[in-house]
Structures are given as structure tokens and as C-alpha cells.
Amino acid sequence: MEKHHYLRVFIIMIVLSSCNMENKKITFEVYETSARGNKLTEITNFSSLENKAVITLKPEQTLQTITGFGGAFTESSAYLLNQLSQDNRNKILQAYFGKDGARYSLTRTHMNSCDFSLTNYSYTPVENDTTLEHFTIKEDMDDLIPMIKDALDVSEDGFKIFASPWTAVPWMKDNKKWVGGKLLPEYYDTWALFFSKYVDAYKKEGIDIWGFTVENEPHGNGNNWESMHFTPEEMTDFVQNHLGPKLEADGKGDLKILGYDQNREGLKEWVDVMYKDEASSKYYDGTAIHWYESTYDYFPEALQYAHKKAPDKYLIQTEACVDSEVPKWKDDAWYWSKEATDWGWDWAPEDQKHLHPKYVPVYRYARDIIGCLNNWVDGWVDWNMVLNKQGGPNWFKNWCVAPVIVDPETNDVYFTPIYYTLAHFSKYIRPNAKVIGLENSDEELMVTASQNPDGSIAIVIFNETVIPKSIHLILKDKSKDKSAEFSINPQAIQTIIIPNV
Template identity: 75%
Template sequence: MKTLQKYIILSLLTVMSCMENKEVLQVEIFETSAKGHALTKIETFGNQVNDSVVKVELFPETTFQTITGFGGAFTESSAYLLNKLSKKNRDTILKAYFSKDGANYSLTRTHMNSCDFSLSQYSYSPVEDDINLEHFTIEADTSDLIPMIKDAMKVSEDGFKIFASPWTAAPWMKDNNHWVGGKLLPKYYDTWALFFSKYIKAYQEEGIDIWGFTVENEPHGNGNNWESMHFTPKEMTDFVEFHLGPKLEADGYGDKIILGYDQNRAGLKEWVDEMYRDEKSSKYFHGTAIHWYESTYEVFPEALQYAHNKAPNKYLIETEGCVDSQVPEWKDDAWYWKKEATDWGWDWAAADEKYLHPKYAPVNRYARDIIGCLNNWVDGWVDWNMVLDRQGGPNWFKNWCVAPVIVDDENDEVYFTPLYYTMAHFSKYIRPGAKVILVDNQDEKLQVTAAQNLDGSIAVVIFNEFETPKSISLSLEGKTADFNIDGQALQTVFIQKT
């Protein structure tokens, strides 16, 4: 008996000695949670919350893709709403998105011509059969959209990239002579390529540099609901290889990024196979753009990996995602953590595809998707509208959606939803040029990703979508940080450069 007691005492002393000698990894932890944290710095880590500890180890020597950025879209709807607010609230929103103290967005999108989140339908080429686009004008953007972009540029110390997407050419260029559906007439392929070049120049004259384009928003169409123009993979690739790419090159814009596809991930294979069919076509495609609407629950890792392996040195950017088919809840943080939200496929999805469109909490959709994307070669993730009203608009089609920031423009009130803080967990701490690094995460239910920034700092994003808190032991190069993550919580663990 004395021998056993002696053994236990010696064992305890050994454990205590190891604990005393364990090197502590210095971290800062920021949490957003269903209990009310909103990118809140956790000052005390507390005691272990349960018997099992999740071990997470970082391996910065093993790197994957280089981050392009995170952000949202400048739309006419958002810009219009900002102009209806007081200067104080307008400035508050822009600083929240673009300042270093805020989300510090680094990658943004805007639309060319009108889209569903415009107040009306319009084109920069309003005169029919204007083949040389002598009447090209961006006047429609000068009241709201351009001022929003310029003001964001003033706020942003680091700057941000902007890519533009057309929803459709003017009806006179299309085979159905309509804003919705139809295809670009082959006789206008050169005119449409010129349109992109004219757009770059017009925005340059406004002091705005366009980083690149997606060739067409949702080339499969959108159920013929709002502005659209259809391309097959071959039609888009031919347009880029023989018209758009050469035109931008000839006009001195060969450095502008061209992203192909720009729709749901499930269809990636046929598109990247065609886009990168040979060296001539690959020359003009700088990457692939994707959306999440095939499922805001399933990440489609196999499709993402296929796209990366097809063109490992090209961009792979999620260019649009939002909680759609919903009127946003006003000042009700709890709703954004509840499984009450649906997506557009909830009502019509076939029985064997219903699993792709479950009721799923809005925060979960964002956090799960961004982490899943980063862990499968995606290098940029762009939200849709930055600002919407309490109805989820305005837009001409009455296509209501949720945005991270909701405003009551009539009463000059602003609501930062939990989605805003969710986006900031990534955009604020994972900066352009960062490398996604290898993570060994021993808990399949805990979602984790990590990236090392150019300055050597590391951001680890951890999402616990379940209600049970977890204890975590995070290790890096022999040092360890022990902490807890609450149930239904998202954390960014930030490790400064050593």
C-alpha cells in the first residue's frame, strides 16, 4: 500500500513539474457568441470546462494557398441607403467595414450595369446598335455607388481590391432583347469586350482602380427572375480567349484579373475543364469565381479541390454569398444563432437534395462555409450586400436578403448583426498575402482553420456550432495555450509575431 501511495505521489510531482516547465504560447482571443460576445476580447481563459481537451496543433512550415482577401459588395441598394442616413451613421458603417479598427475589408465586388440589388434596370450602353459604344456612360453610378466606393477608399488605410461583375449586357445586344435571360449575340462579342475596357477607363477617371472582373454573374441564369445572360462553358471561354482577353491586352489593361464561371460550386468541373482547356485559353483566365447557393450548408470540398488541382496557380474566389429568401430580423441577435433561417432551395429542392438546404443558423452558414473554403484552397471570400434595410432591400425585384448591417433609414438607426462580426473574425486578422497553414485538429465537430500573415503573425479561427463548451489546448512549436470556447461561439486566436 505504501508503495502504491509513493508511486501516486511521484506521478503527481512529475505531472506538476511538466506543467511548470511547459512553455506558454502567448495569444489574444476574440469571441463572438450566442451569449452576446461580439468580437469581444477574452481577458480570462478560465478553468477547463470538461474532462476531454481538444488538442489543436499548428504547423506553419506546411503552407497552402495565398490569401487574396475578404469583404463584401458595393451595390446600388447599399449605396442608396448610406446616402439616406445621417453623416454620423454613414461614417460609422464605412469605418466598421474598412478601417483597421473595424473589419478592414480587403477584397470587394461591384456590379456593371444594374443587378437585382439596383433600384431600377439600367445599362451604361443605353443607345441601341451603338457598336463602338460612343454613348457609353456610367452616370447611373455617380449619385450613390461611386461616392460609397470613394468614401470607403478614404477610410481604408491598407486599401482594397475591387472586381466588377456584369449581370447582363443591354437588351439590344442579346438574342431575346430582354434584361432577363437570353444570350449575347455573336455579332456583339467585340462590342461587349469593348464595354469592359470602357468601364475600366471610366472608373479610372473617377479615381477608382478596377482590379479585375468576373465575366458574367451566374451564367446558368437565375431562374429568369432578374438581370441575367447565359453562357455555356465553351461560349464563355471562347469569348474570353478571342475577344475579352485580347481587347484588354490591346488597350493596356492586360494586368486586369479575369475570373471565369461565377456560379455554384457543384458545377465547377465542366467549367474549369473548358476554361483551362489549353495554354491559349488559360492565358487569359486568372482564376475561377464561385457562389454558395447550391447549398449554404455543404462546402463541396471535392469540387473545390478539383478546381484547384486543375489550375493550382490560379485564383479560386468565393464571390457571392448571403442568407437569401429571408427578411432580416431587426435587433434580434438570437435569431442569427437559431436554425430558423432557410435558403432559396428550402421550398423547391428535390427530396434527394433536401439535405443541401436545411434550416441552419445564419452565423453557422457563414462560419462553416468560410472555414470549409479556406481548408479547400479558396483564397478569397466575398459577401453580398454590405447594407440593407429592414425589409432586406431595397431592390427593383423585391428579392429580399440579409446583410451583415441592417439600417432603418427612416429613423436613422443602424444594426450590426452577428454576421458582421463573423466576417470580421476573418477579414480583420487574416490579411492579403497570408498563407493558409496546416492544422491538426483532433475534434471533427470543431471547425478550425489557420493562416500566417506576412508579418509572421498567425490567426486561428475556431467555430463551435454546438451548445456544449469545449476546452482547447493549442500548440505551436513546443508552446501551448490552454483555453475554452463557449457553446455556439466563433473565436479568432491571434498569435503575434515572435
């Protein structure tokens, strides 16, 4: 009997050990976009390769809270949607906002016209109308507002919208022009009222505004299209003494105000002024940034500095695109090739030329978003959602690339590889997710990870090399570590979902 007892105990121990071994394996899903042709394709067959990277997830180490990912509603995009068939219009909106699409959660739009408008216009056309009695958003009624409303109807989770002015109407500025110049101090209160009126007008159309950037690119844009200049001190004066108090007085104190809204090299100068003291910081909810300083550098030191200066405030990437390029039509290979250039390729100052080499469009997006997430950025917003084969319409002929390109003449739609690259983040990393700590043994891979509110973990891996790699994934757990084995193709982006951790 004693031998049988020991034998029974031994068998039970083997069974329990076997169960524990099974529990250590991670259940996961892998979705890949690659130069080989995968487009957010689920991958289930993996190779075991000599090149093996070890990625260790540390969910107990939580970093910033995600605000969202998305793109911009522009008049150009909205106008183009109205030129397409209803089926293709719906197809694009579903692709961006539907439950099976990219599920955009954070979006931008422009106040008054911008370069991606059909012409110059303002909501305040009557000169010297300081009380804005004639304020009107009629210019947005045909295209822009219908696009936003239709997107809201498509989105099951909803999304945040922040608005940005490129310029005040010329009669409020010192140079009396759409381009360049500064807002005259005697119109600071009128301009603050403009923001409040805008919120009310859009609210009347059933559209809630989440927040603002104070001014798109306050350093200007080389005197090309709509712009209005602020120094850090001037913008902070306007926010501290005019915009913030006005919104508060009008019962709109919950609207978010993001300062700066230009390239990252200027961050230190701006956050030092914006967050100088309690008074200057009071009405700023965060800092907005663009990526046009470089085609490859995401400026981690600047991002970290901005976070440390105001750790409890938003740090949101608010605009990015493949700029100064005519889109390549139905040529996926171009988006994976080192062919794109930007404005800096042609006329950046000599000491900045090195920041603007030719680049791979997909790489630029993947590298920048992962780099941002790993350096305290909590939101990332692309530029136009839809453009035509020319890279417009744009009244200044400032052609750019969008994730979705259309040909209204033939009613044709092209989802570029950039669309799928963005979806790797927006679809799977949801608002209020927490970026988590990780270790990555392979310097050739870029990796970021976030834990969603539902407990799932989304890991994004970017392999820009021409070598496939095996991945040994370790999930640190309080009771026991768990692991998974898979591989990533060359020139590929993967999102790995671990459900219900």
C-alpha cells in the same frame, strides 16, 4: 571549492530550464463572438474543462496565399447610406473599412444594374452603338461611386475591387430582354470593349479596378432578374478570343479575369473547359464561385478538384448571403437559431431538397468560410454590405439579409451577428497571408489557421455545439514546440492571434 562549483552549475541549469519552460508558453489574444452575446469580444479568463481538443499548428506547411475578404458595393447599399445621417454613414464605412473595423480587403461591385439596384439600367443605352461612343456611368454617380470613394478614404490598407456584369443591355442579346437570353456573337467585340471602357471610366473617378468576373451566374437565376447565359465553351471563347486580347491590346493585361461565378456543384464542368489547354487558360486568372447550392455543404471535393485543375490560379468565393429572407431587426438570437430558409426550401428539385434544410445563419457563414479556407479558396466575398428592414431595396423584391441592416426612416443601424462573424476573418487574416497546415483532434470543431505577412498567426475556431471546450494549442517550431491553454464557449467563433511567430 569543488562542491561550490557543482552547486553553482546546478543552480544555473535550473534557471536555464525555468527560462526554457517559460519560452514554451505562447503569447496570444482571443476574440470571441457567441450566442451568449460576445461580439468580437476579447476573452482573458478561461475555464479548464473535461472536453479538451488538441490543435497542432504547422507553420512550415504553407498552402494557398490569401487574396482577401470583404463584401459588395451595390446600388442598394449605397442608396441606403445616402439616406442616413453623416454620422451613421461614417459609422458603417468605418465598421467595414476602418483600422478598428472589419478591414475589408477584397470587394465586388456590379456593372450595369443587378437585382439590388433601384431599376434596370445600362452604361450603353443607345441602341446599336457598337463602338460605345455613348458609354456612360452616370447611373453610378449619385450613390455607388461616392460609397466606393468614401470607403477608399476610410481604408488605411486599401482594398481590391472586382466588377461583375449581370447582363448586357437588351439590344445586344438574342431575346432582347434584361432577363435571360444570350449575348449575340456579333456583339462579342463590343462587349469586350465595354469592360475596357468601364475600367477607364472608373479610373477617371479615382477608382482602380483590380479585375472582373466575366458574368454573374451564367446558368441564370430562374429567369427572375438581370441575367445572361453562357455555356463553359461560350464563355471561354469570349475570354480567349475577345475579352483577354482586348484588355491586353488596351494596356490592361494586368486586370484579373475570373471565370464561372456560380455554384460549386458546376465547378468540374467549368474548370475542365476553362483550363483545357494553354490557349483556353491563357487569359483566365482564376475561378469564381457562389455558395447557394446548399445551406450546409461547402463541397470540399469540388473545391479541391478546381484547385488541382489550376493550382496557380485564384479560387475566390464571390457572393453569399442569407437569401430569400426578410432580415430580423435587432434580434441577435434569430441569427444563432435554426430558423432561416433559402429559395431551395421552397422549390429546389426533389433530388436537391436535402441540400436546403433550415439553418443557423451564423453557422452557415462560419462553416463555409473555414471550409473554403481549408480547401484552397483564397478569397471570400459577401453580398450586400447594407440593406433595409425589408431586405432591399431590390427592384425584383428578391429580399435578402446583409451584415448591417438600417432603418432610414428612424436613422437607426443594426450590426447583425453576421457582421462580427465576417470580421473574425477579414480583420485578422490579411492579404498575402499563407494558410498553414494543422491537426485538430475534435471533429466537432472547425479550425483554420493562416500566417500573416507580419509573422503573426490567426487561428479561427468554430464551436457549434452547446458544450464549452478546452483547447490545448501546440505550435510546432524548429527548435521547440510551444503551447497554450484556453477555452471556447458553446455556439461560438473565436479568432486567436499569436503575434510575431
